[in-house]
Amino acid sequence: MRDHFEIRDHDAAGRIGELTVPRAGVTVETPALLPVINPNIETIDPSRLRSEFGADMLITNSYIIRTTEDVRERALEDGLHDMLGFDGAIMTDSGSFQLAEYGEIDTTTTEILEFQRDIGSDVGTPVDIPTPPDASREQAASDLDVTRQALADAEAVDVGDMLVNAPVQGSTYPDLREQAGREAAATDLDVFPVGAVVPMMNSYRYDDMVDAVAAAKRGLAEDCPVHLFGAGHPMMFALAVALGCDLFDSAAYALMARDGRYLTVSGTEQLEDLDYLPCSCPICHEYTPDELRAVDADEQEALLAEHNLHVTFEELRRVKQAIRDGDLLELVEKRARGHPAMADGYRALLDHADQLERIDSASKGTFFGLSHESARRPEVRRHHDRLARLSVPDSLLCTEYGTPSEHDYDEVWRVVPPFGPFPRALSETYPLTAEVPDRTDAAAERAAAEGIRALVEANPGTEVTLAHEGWDADALGAVPESVTLENLHADADRADADTHAGGDADSPEADADEPAESRSESE
Numbered sequence: 402m403r404d405h406f407e408i409r410d411h412d413a414a415g416r417i418g419e420l421t422v423p424r425a426g427v428t429v430e431t432p433a434l435l436p437v438i439n440p441n442i443e444t445i446d447p448s449r450l451r452s453e454f455g456a457d458m459l460i461t462n463s464y465i466i467r468t469t470e471d472v473r474e475r476a477l478e479d480g481l482h483d484m485l486g487f488d489g490a491i492m493t494d495s496g497s498f499q500l501a502e503y504g505e506i507d508t509t510t511t512e513i514l515e516f517q518r519d520i521g522s523d524v525g526t527p528v529d530i531p532t533p534p535d536a537s538r539e540q541a542a543s544d545l546d547v548t549r550q551a552l553a554d555a556e557a558v559d560v561g562d563m564l565v566n567a568p569v570q571g572s573t574y575p576d577l578r579e580q581a582g583r584e585a586a587a588t589d590l591d592v593f594p595v596g597a598v599v600p601m602m603n604s605y606r607y608d609d610m611v612d613a614v615a616a617a618k619r620g621l622a623e624d625c626p627v628h629l630f631g632a633g634h635p636m637m638f639a640l641a642v643a644l645g646c647d648l649f650d651s652a653a654y655a656l657m658a659r660d661g662r663y664l665t666v667s668g669t670e671q672l673e674d675l676d677y678l679p680c681s682c683p684i685c686h687e688y689t690p691d692e693l694r695a696v697d698a699d700e701q702e703a704l705l706a707e708h709n710l711h712v713t714f715e716e717l718r719r720v721k722q723a724i725r726d727g728d729l730l731e732l733v734e735k736r737a738r739g740h741p742a743m744a745d746g747y748r749a750l751l752d753h754a755d756q757l758e759r760i761d762s763a764s765k766g767t768f769f770g771l772s773h774e775s776a777r778r779p780e781v782r783r784h785h786d787r788l789a790r791l792s793v794p795d796s797l798l799c800t801e802y803g804t805p806s807e808h809d810y811d812e813v814w815r816v817v818p819p820f821g822p823f824p825r826a827l828s829e830t831y832p833l834t835a836e837v838p839d840r841t842d843a844a845a846e847r848a849a850a851e852g853i854r855a856l857v858e859a860n861p862g863t864e865v866t867l868a869h870e871g872w873d874a875d876a877l878g879a880v881p882e883s884v885t886l887e888n889l890h891a892d893a894d895r896a897d898a899d900t901h902a903g904g905d906a907d908s909p910e911a912d913a914d915e916p917a918e919s920r921s922e923s924e
């Protein structure tokens with residue numbers, strides 16, 4: 402049991418947690434964003450980070466500090482906190498990133514961890530090997546051997562009460578990522594960064610990022626705090642948090658500002674292109690785009706960096722509130738609409754719906770069906786699993802419309818795409834309190850058909866009739882042959898149209914607040 406990380410709230414695989422950093426005497430609420438501070442380039446005064454932005458933790462690079470003589474001497478003499486003027490928690494990286502960029506560094510895990518300890522770091526990092534995406538399997542596996550040894554070396558260092566990172570590598574090989582996660586969790590190290598995802602994010606491969614994180618999470622234990630190394634663009638926070646990432650670090654706010662770029666929750670804009678500022682942070686409140694363009698380059702960089710940090714922290718607060726409200730997946734879905742690469746990320750997340758489903762809390766806010774992708778959410782899968790456990794009579798009508806006034810069925814259940822059938826008694830329970838569009842799409846109908854299938858397969862002795870409102874042929878094809886179909890759409894031109902709807906349309910259940918009711922009475 403890791404006693405420095407406690408989970409307070411859950412949604413999908415995302416969580417609000419508390420990371421206790423003993424050496425700093427600070428408890429950091431997660432998800433947290435650690436601004437990257439380059440000790441040689443001050444884009445923002447670190448002493449402002451806590452009071453103005455709410456950052457309880459930052460990250461800086463001990464390898465750069467150690468190789469810059471005057472900075473090294475000051476760090477050793479005054480300690481990192483005094484040197485930077487920051488009284489929150491400080492994480493230090495090891496130089497692995499330099500290793501990946503330049504191929505060589507002149508330090509070892511033991512040496513750099515002792516140095517991190519000596520300059521007063523609160524969370525140190527060994528020298529892991531960030532294997533890039535698409536490396537050969539041999540390369541990824543042999544790099545992992547080196548990283549495994551680095552973790553073992555780290556365990557042997559007397560670090561006092563400094564926490565230590567156990568990076569999880571494995572390139573684009575899910576089985577290696579999972580194994581690396583399992584081995585990292587078995588060490589007595591403390592925080593678990595998923596590494597080498599920066600090249601994926603730089604090339605907008607959010608689906609590969611999702612697969613790498615999902616694989617690492619399968620190996621890690623639930624109580625492991627997980628850091629997504631080098632991830633700092635606000636548009637991907639909701640997605641990464643939904644996968645179970647707890648810590649992020651952003652150099653993006655500063656790097657983008659240097660290039661005149663303005664971050665938003667759905668992407669990156671060039672200041673050059675903006676006629677309006679879609680943000681109300683202190684900078685955007687005070688300046689017009691023309692005024693921002695008119696200041697000198699250094700000041701413009703500083704102002705853009707401040708805006709970038711403000712939107713970044715704002716999105717993190719929004720993500721946390723979404724976890725509290727139980728609508729994190731709705732936020733992920735909204736962000737997925739902001740950029741095609743994020744849509745790929747969301748689709749990859751839904752490929753792991755069963756993995757999320759195991760962790761997701763069974764009851765939360767109202768499920769909003771927002772797109773055809775909502776049909777693949779873990780809540781739909783869970784409902785289908787639950788269907789197999791419900792008791793079912795000998796003859797059952799499953800209908801998208803109200804209960805017919807007269808019928809010979811033993812029971813009548815509702816059918817709501819994308820969930821499928823359920824007894825009325827469950828209609829007040831999550832997720833069946835869902836709000837779904839009136840204009841059902843083929844993917845939702847298809848998912849509902851799979852719900853019917855799950856019910857029939859678990860109850861082969863029951864005679865099931867499905868009264869649907871003109872479902873898509875693909876959805877109807879997924880309904881088992883044994884089910885009697887009735888088309889409620891009184892389309893005269895439909896061969897299978899039936900009088901059921903005609904007879905019933907005048908007397909539907911006039912239950913105004915019936916959950917998930919998606920048809921008007923006049924229909």
Ligand code: GUN
Nearest residue numbers: 497498531596597630631
């Ligand atoms: N910063 C961004 N990615 C990485 C990584 O994989 N390892 C380390 N140590 N630092 C990083």
Ligand code: ZN
Nearest residue numbers: 680682685708
């Ligand atoms: Zn702003």
